[in-house]
Amino acid sequence: MALSISKAIYNDGVALAVAAQEENRALADRMTAVRMAGQPQLAQQQPLQRLAAEMAHQATRALESRYATNRPDDAMSLDGASVSCTAESSKDAARRHLKNEPMSECVACVDSFPHSDMIEAPCAHLYCRNCTTKLIEDSLVDESLFPPRCCRLHIPLSSVRASLGHDIARRFEAKSIEREDPYRTYCSNAACAKYLMPYEVYGYIGSCRHCQRQTCTLCKRRVHPGTPCVDEHGEVLNLAREQGWQRCARCRNLIELGIGCNHITCRCRYEFCYVCGVEWKDCTCELWDEERLLLRAQQVAGRDQVEPPAQVEVARVAQNLLERHECDHNGRWKRIDQGQQCEECHDYLPDFILECRQCHLRACARCRMNRL
Incomplete structure (x- = not known):
């Protein structure tokens, strides 16, 4: 039960930090709209915005304080007095x-x-x-x-x-907030580039606690008061549109699909359609592009063969890919004792590779267990 309570406190802390940032941004939007409409700013808006920032600060600090007051090497007696604990040596424990x-x-x-x-x-x-x-x-x-x-x-x-230990656990908590932040912003100082916590963002300006650089959370560049955001990546985005690349709606990374179906799982774990970019599966787009399906089928059917695969075998593999496109890889994997490249992390494995018996994906043992 104690573990369940601890997990609930942790999850609530992350959610509160992100929710407070949402409130902060909503207030900033409201103030911008009021200014653009030429209306006078309400007196209570500034205190409300400060309150939203303070909410984010308190929620994040609450996560950190649990480790400051509950260090793993501390203990308490039944009457509340502090007890000093001496760790057993690793050699004695091993024996x-x-x-x-x-x-x-x-x-x-x-x-x-x-x-x-x-x-x-x-x-x-x-x-x-x-x-x-x-x-x-x-x-x-x-x-x-x-x-x-x-x-x-x-x-x-x-x-x-x-x-x-305390340090890694604290970093894990901070990383959880970062990964859940839909508006994550990093310090525009390239030598710093630290993630800006929700409590460091006021309106659309983030102030880095490490180097004090201020960053615009809209364009991710150095703060530019009084001037509109400048898109320095316009050429790259134009190229992406020309090439048919998609951009993850959550982390904004560009993704180019070479071989595979249109169901994309970004490295941030967001799933979307490669054709239209909306969340999977809230659209009516086709699952496979015919050319990519054929290329993948030829790749699978031609593995470990000197001659090109027969068309009947390619057609059989293509049909299997259509039926197994949502493979959860829960079945038994086949071990292939030869050097191969992992299709997930692209590392070369000199000794063996694992192959899913259902969809024929080849992956290293680490990707099979910890990445897929």
Whole structure:
């Protein structure tokens, strides 16, 4: 129950921080509309806007304060007095575990460790402490791995906090707010480029607490009071339109589809249609472009073959792709013992690759468990 309460507090904190920023932006919109209409600004608008900014600040600080007052190395006695705890040395712990406990294999590094030292993911896969920490740390710098998950099930912070330490847990909380922020803005100072927390944004101006640079949250450039935003990326966006590229509505990244269906999952986990750009599946667009379907079918049918695949085999694979386009990869994967490139992260695996028996996607073990 304590873990459930902790999770609820964490989720509410993230939601409050983002909601407060929404209120801040709404107030800024209202003030802009009033000015454009030539109407006098109401006296209470400025206090309201400050209140919205303060809400965002308090919600974010509340997340941080939980770690400032509840450090993992602190403890309390039953009467409320502070108790000093001395950690057991790793060598002593290892000897004790080896004598009394069964060993379990880590699904990531495949080394064996005492079972009590393992961390169980919601899907029942076991991770050692080092691999758990690495997965969390990697998710903080690679958006496609966030939130950390195994077999498409999110690994709750409450289940791994004891293994992470204060610093990583605090960074995880901050990253959660960043990933949930639909208007995320980064410092326009290229040497800084830090994410601007909701409480650092006042109206449409973000003030970086690290370098004090002010950034316009609309055009993402240095603040430009009294002048309209200038689009310095117009040529790139024009090229994107000419080439038929799409832009993610959430994170605004440009995406070019080479081979595959029109169901796009951005690295920020937003799903949309590549044809029209709306959220998946709120449109009537076709799932596959015929040319891309044929290219993918030829790619799959021609794997590991010297000669081009027969047309009948290409047609069979194409039909399978049409039927399996929403593959959840939950079936058994086939191991192929030869060097291959992962179709997800594009890393080259010299020893083996895994292939989904349903849709024939080839991926490394890490992408299979933590990215797909």
